Amino acid sequence: MSHTYNVAVAGASGYAGGEVLRLLLQHPDVTIGALTAASSAGSRLVEHQPHLVALHDRVIEPTTAETLAGHDVVFLGLPHGESGKVAAALGPDTLVIDCGADHRLENADDWVAYYGSDHAGTWPYGLPELFTGATKQREALGAVKRIAVPGCNVTAVTLGLQPAIAADLAESTDIVAVLANGYSGAGKAAKPHLLASEGLGAAVPYAVGGTHRHIPEIAQNLRHAGAGEVALSFTPTLVPMSRGILATATARLRPGVDLAAVRQTYAAAYDAEPFVHLLPEGVWPSTASTLGSNHALVQVAVDEKVGRLVTVTAIDNLVKGTAGGAIQSMNLALGLPETTGLPTEGVAP
């Protein structure tokens, strides 16, 4: 007989929490328990997530150890620094899945350098497809009670580059990544550079010049995939779309590596993956093709004139980049089939 898991969502009024809820409503093995947040506590969910009709009348509670107690699974969709505090008050038998950054980095110095606060600790990393030596990260997620969900930019760049780095087809010390990012990646909190008057009809870079917090996380992943030193230039760009990331990541190729070798390596890496797909030659990833789905679409090219591998990866930042990846990892930790309840087809056009 199948078990039903009682799941709480902290940050239920936010984008990450809302997307976790949208996907959980389609999951056959869960019931939705407490919904918590901060300033919106006491209001009904319909005021914040009108698209989640089945939960319209649910009342948001404050985020406390008491409101989150007694659940099998707790998702945390809270600002950086908050989830570490909340998680510390949750029991060891509860599966806690942190969509924020607090528990992703293994090196506390990296945390302090990029986040500027005390490091909360390191949890098993929720990217099942990540290369970890001879296996992939999904092998490490069975029966864990704590999961750190990757950053959305990190998921796109890691999936685009890791097969080439693992097979030593390209240099990990000469990587350039430029991304087009939808606005929902920044969350709901109003910030001046996120005003529609600034962003509509404009492409705007941010966190330029090696400052983005996802740089050490990508480097950590590529080291797990086999890289030694990693040198990465990373530039995200806000473009006028709500969801989606298109990550173009290039790296200097080892001498003699051609497109056939690259495609063979990527096919071997991803052919068995349910959610990561190497597209056929000539078909390029578009964020539109991933909207609402848990898929990552990957394409590769070889620029012979400059000796570089070019990878392009599209994801929906709120699905494979956050909530979908989080539920994929939850399934593994609960011993459920990895794809349970996850959307597999995008919305087009």
Ligand SMILES: NC(=O)C1=CN([C@@H]2O[C@H](COP(=O)(O)OP(=O)(O)OC[C@H]3O[C@@H](n4cnc5c(N)ncnc54)[C@H](OP(=O)(O)O)[C@@H]3O)[C@@H](O)[C@H]2O)C=CC1
């Ligand atoms: N958006 C995305 O694409 C991605 C987001 N993430 C991560 O997920 C987390 C949430 O992001 P996102 O949903 O975008 O952000 P939002 O700003 O949209 O939502 C933040 C949520 O956290 C709640 N909250 C804020 N402060 C506190 C607090 N002190 N205690 C309890 N709850 C609090 C808010 O409640 P209230 O409304 O009541 O104030 C709201 O529900 C972040 O760590 C983010 O980095 C990760 C990957 C991608």
Ligand SMILES: CC(=O)N[C@@H](CCC(=O)OP(=O)(O)O)C(=O)O
């Ligand atoms: C458009 C935008 O601002 N996107 C965010 C993505 C945030 C994310 O992936 O979440 P974490 O902050 O939890 O890592 C950014 O680039 O910082």
